[in-house]
Structures are given as structure tokens and as C-alpha cells.
Amino acid sequence: MAPDGFLNGLAPDQLAKLKRLTDTFTEEEAQAFAAQVKWASQARQKQKAPEGDWSVWCILAGRGWGKTRTGAQDIVGYAMANPEARCGVVAPTQGDLRRVCFEGPSGLLNCVPKGCLWQGEGSAYNRTAMELRLWNGSVIQGYAAIEPDRLRGPQFHRVWADELAAWRYPDAYDQMMFGLRLGDKPQLIITTTPRPTEIILNLFKRDGVDVHLTQGNTFENDANLAESALKQLRERYAGTRLGRQELYAELLQDIEGALWSYGFLERSRIQKDSLPELERIVVAIDPAVTASEDSDETGIIVAGKGFDNRYYVVDDCSVRMSPDGWGRLAIDMFYKYQADRIVAEVNNGGDLVEGLLRNIDNTVPYTPVRASRGKLVRAEPIAALYEQGKVSHVGMFKELEDQLCSYSPTSKKSPDRLDALVWALTELSQSSGKAYWRIS
Numbered sequence: 001m002a003p004d005g006f007l008n009g010l011a012p013d014q015l016a017k018l019k020r021l022t023d024t025f026t027e028e029e030a031q032a033f034a035a036q037v038k039w040a041s042q043a044r045q046k047q048k049a050p051e052g053d054w055s056v057w058c059i060l061a062g063r064g065w066g067k068t069r070t071g072a073q074d075i076v077g078y079a080m081a082n083p084e085a086r087c088g089v090v091a092p093t094q095g096d097l098r099r100v101c102f103e104g105p106s107g108l109l110n111c112v113p114k115g116c117l118w119q120g121e122g123s124a125y126n127r128t129a130m131e132l133r134l135w136n137g138s139v140i141q142g143y144a145a146i147e148p149d150r151l152r153g154p155q156f157h158r159v160w161a162d163e164l165a166a167w168r169y170p171d172a173y174d175q176m177m178f179g180l181r182l183g184d185k186p187q188l189i190i191t192t193t194p195r196p197t198e199i200i201l202n203l204f205k206r207d208g209v210d211v212h213l214t215q216g217n218t219f220e221n222d223a224n225l226a227e228s229a230l231k232q233l234r235e236r237y238a239g240t241r242l243g244r245q246e247l248y249a250e251l252l253q254d255i256e257g258a259l260w261s262y263g264f265l266e267r268s269r270i271q272k273d274s275l276p277e278l279e280r281i282v283v284a285i286d287p288a289v290t291a292s293e294d295s296d297e298t299g300i301i302v303a304g305k306g307f308d309n310r311y312y313v314v315d316d317c318s319v320r321m322s323p324d325g326w327g328r329l330a331i332d333m334f335y336k337y338q339a340d341r342i343v344a345e346v347n348n349g350g351d352l353v354e355g356l357l358r359n360i361d362n363t364v365p366y367t368p369v370r371a372s373r374g375k376l377v378r379a380e381p382i383a384a385l386y387e388q389g390k391v392s393h394v395g396m397f398k399e400l401e402d403q404l405c406s407y408s409p410t411s412k413k414s415p416d417r418l419d420a421l422v423w424a425l426t427e428l429s430q431s432s433g434k435a436y437w438r439i440s
């Protein structure tokens with residue numbers, strides 16, 4: 001029996017027909033059906049799974065377009081309609097998986113009617129295992145793309161990949177595709193803000209072959225976005241190069257005038273297990289001295305120089321934190337990567353950085369650097385190293401790479417991750433390796 005009210009607004013003959021149909025439903029089936037009817041009436045046309053014989057439905061859309069909601073509704077709809085279905089959900093990190101894909105306002109738990117959850121032994125939602133079970137035996141299992149090894153083994157009927165363009169390791173995509181092999185027609189739903197990674201460019205080319213491409217901009221969903229959220233997005237991106245990607249979902253190739261290009265970064269990228277032995281490793285900090293909601297980020301980049309005379313960007317741990325918070329994080333990274341030294345820009349608050357690090361750990365070798373030359377003058381030789389193919393990113397660093405590829409001589413904003421990267425590679429490429437001084 002269908003829940004009251006959900007068929008409101010239908011013509012009497014349609015209503016009678018549906019009532020007859022839904023009267024044969026179990027309680028769970030009726031709730032599942034009602035939820036699907038409700039989403040079908042709310043969803044914009046582009047948010048509905050397309051007809052046709054596709055294997056990949058790839059949604060490249062702007063921030064706030066409704067990407068996550070579309071992916072979650074699709075997977076939940078499939079799991080409810082197909083008993084014993086095995087569904088996968090992959091998000092960039094464990095945090096994204098839980099906070100966005102499962103528990104977020106647009107996430108899976110908000111799309112499944114309570115009555116359709118598993119009621120038997122054990123819990124319906126296991127947040128340690130990231131597993132959601134439905135009454136009909138279907139299971140939705142979550143994976144973080146930052147751990148590609150966990151995707152080795154499991155098999156799926158259907159998978160939803162959220163923010164694919166921000167996944168650190170392309171290996172996760174390969175493993176996921178390998179597991180997508182149950183049933184007659186396994187299908188993949190991708191929901192992401194686009195970036196010109198190799199995987200996305202390849203999907204783009206396959207549009208109309210086995211891929212169905214859907215593109216959309218942020219403002220198509222303005223009816224469902226809070227005015228404050230729209231205002232924030234406009235302030236951050238309006239008139240910027242990055243806005244064309246983040247709001248209008250343009251697949252930007254190389255941005256005119258930018259010092260870095262996505263092409264260079266993509267071509268020289270390597271996987272974690274191909275990282276050669278490193279001769280020297282530094283942790284570079286571009287500090288934000290104040291800490292409040294809208295203060296700058298502190299750029300923290302870990303990079304090394306290999307015995308092969310090439311440079312490797314190993315991690316980007318930039319954060320918005322109090323000075324004590326980022327100080328501790330930088331020192332943790334120093335030990336985690338067994339680095340040789342910490343390099344920090346000391347223009348704004350030089351004494352602070354020294355005192356701060358000394359306070360936390362006075363054995364860490366430290367080099368203060370001062371920005372006497374302009375930012376562009378410092379950045380150009382580093383961009384040239386990339387151009388010569390001498391720098392590899394170990395995995396993908398979305399925010400850092402967006403900063404690099406949208407930075408041009410006329411940019412006004414000070415990109416913190418870019419600054420920290422420039423300090424790290426300057427130190428590695430110029431220094432003899434001797435300490436200027438050691439905190440002790």
C-alpha cells in the first residue's frame with residue numbers, strides 16, 4: 001500500500017491505475033516506489049538517467065549543480081529496484097565518502113526511505129565499513145579513491161564515482177572499472193566538476209560511443225541553492241579563469257598566459273609506487289599568520305629531489321589552521337616523510353615562524369627564506385623546470401594544480417599552495433644542501 005499523499009495531483013484514471021498497482025506492493029516496495037516518484041517529479045531532466053545503451057553516464061557540472069544528489073538518487077534507485085544488487089560508491093577521501101556521499105544533505109542516507117533500510121540482524125548502516133544495506137538484500141559499499149588497493153577484489157552491478165577529477169591516484173579508477181562486472185549491463189555514473197585529467201579527456205572523447213555526457217552549470221540549480229551559497233561562489237569565482245571550470249564546467253585545457261599547464265602536470269604524473277629513491281626531501285611552508293574563518297590558508301608542500309636529478313612533489317597538506325596547528329602539522333610531515341629540513345617564508349611574521357617551530361620541536365633543521373624578489377620572478381624558473389619535464393607530481397593534488405594552472409603574471413591573488421611549492425623546489429634546485437642554521 002502506498003503512503004498517503006504521494007500520488008496527489010494525478011488525473012483520476014491514472015490515480016486508479018497506480019492505486020491498483022501499488023496495492024500489490026509490500027510496505028517496503030511502496031515506500032521505495034513513492035521515493036522514486038518523488039525524485040522523478042523533482043529532478044531536472046539532466047538529472048535523470050538517460051535512455052540508450054551507455055556504460056558510463058558522465059556528468060561534468062559546476063559547483064552546487066546537484067551532482068552528488070543525482071549520483072546518490074541513482075544508486076539508491078537502482079539498489080531499491082534490484083534485489084541483491086551490489087553497488088559501489090567511490091569518493092576522493094574517506095572524509096568525503098562519509099560526510100558527503102553517505103551522510104551529507106545530498107547523500108545516500110537522505111535518499112533512502114527509512115522503511116527501506118535493512119531491519120534484520122546487524123545494522124543497516126555501518127559507518128566503519130561504509131556499508132549501507134537495504135531490506136531487499138542490496139548493499140551499497142563505499143570506497144575512498146585515496147586507497148586504490150581496497151578496490152581490488154570487490155565486484156559491482158553499478159558504481160557511482162563522485163568528484164572523479166579530484167581523485168589522487170588514477171589507479172583507483174582502473175581498479176573500480178575492473179570490479180564493475182556483475183549482471184547483464186554494469187554501469188558507471190560519474191558526477192564531477194571537470195578538470196582536464198587524462199581520464200576525463202578520454203571519457204569526453206567517448207561521448208556518444210559508450211559514454212553519455214551530461215554538462216551543466218551551477219546556476220541551473222539556483223532554485224535549490226541558498227542565496228548565501230550562490231553569493232559565496234560568485235565572490236570566489238566570478239570573472240576568474242577558474243570560474244569557467246568551477247561554475248560553468250568548462251573543460252579548460254591550457255589557460256592563456258598561465259605559467260603552468262594541465263598538460264605538463266598530467267604528462268609527468270607518476271603513481272606512488274613508481275617514486276624513486278629521494279636524495280633530499282623538504283617541507284616548505286607559506287604561512288598565514290592570522291587564523292580565522294576567512295584568513296588565508298597556510299601552504300604546506302612536501303617535495304624531494306631524486307638521485308635521477310628530477311623533482312617530485314610528494315604531498316600537499318595545506319590547511320586553514322592556527323599557527324600552532326600548522327606548525328605541528330608541518331613538523332608531523334617532516335617526520336612522516338623523513339625530510340631533511342623545513343623551509344618557511346618569513347616575510348610576514350618571521351619571528352613567529354621560528355619561535356613557533358622551536359617551541360614544538362627544537363631539533364628540526366630549518367631554513368628561513370625571504371621573498372626579496374617578486375613572486376613572478378621566483379615562480380618562473382620553477383615553471384620552467386616543469387616545462388623541461390623535470391618535475392613529477394606523485395598522484396594528483398587538485399587545489400595545488402588549479403592554483404598553478406590559473407596563475408598568470410597578471411594574477412592578483414596570492415596562491416598559498418603555489419608559494420609553498422615554489423619555495424620547496426627553489427630550495428631543492430638551488431641549495432647545496434647545507435643548513436643555513438639549525439634550531440637548537
Ligand SMILES: Nc1ncnc2c1ncn2[C@@H]1O[C@H](COP(=O)(O)OP(=O)(O)OP(=O)(O)O)[C@@H](O)[C@H]1O
Nearest residue numbers: 042043044062063064065066067068069070106224
Ligand atoms: N532537482 C533537485 N530538486 C531539489 N533539490 C535539489 C535538486 N538537485 C539538487 N538539489 C539540492 O541542491 C543542493 C546542492 O546539491 P549537491 O550537493 O548534490 O550539489 P553538488 O553539485 O554535488 O555540489 P558540490 O559542487 O558542492 O559538490 C543540495 O541541497 C541538493 O539536495
Ligand SMILES: [Mg+2]
Nearest residue numbers: 067068069100
Ligand atoms: Mg557534491
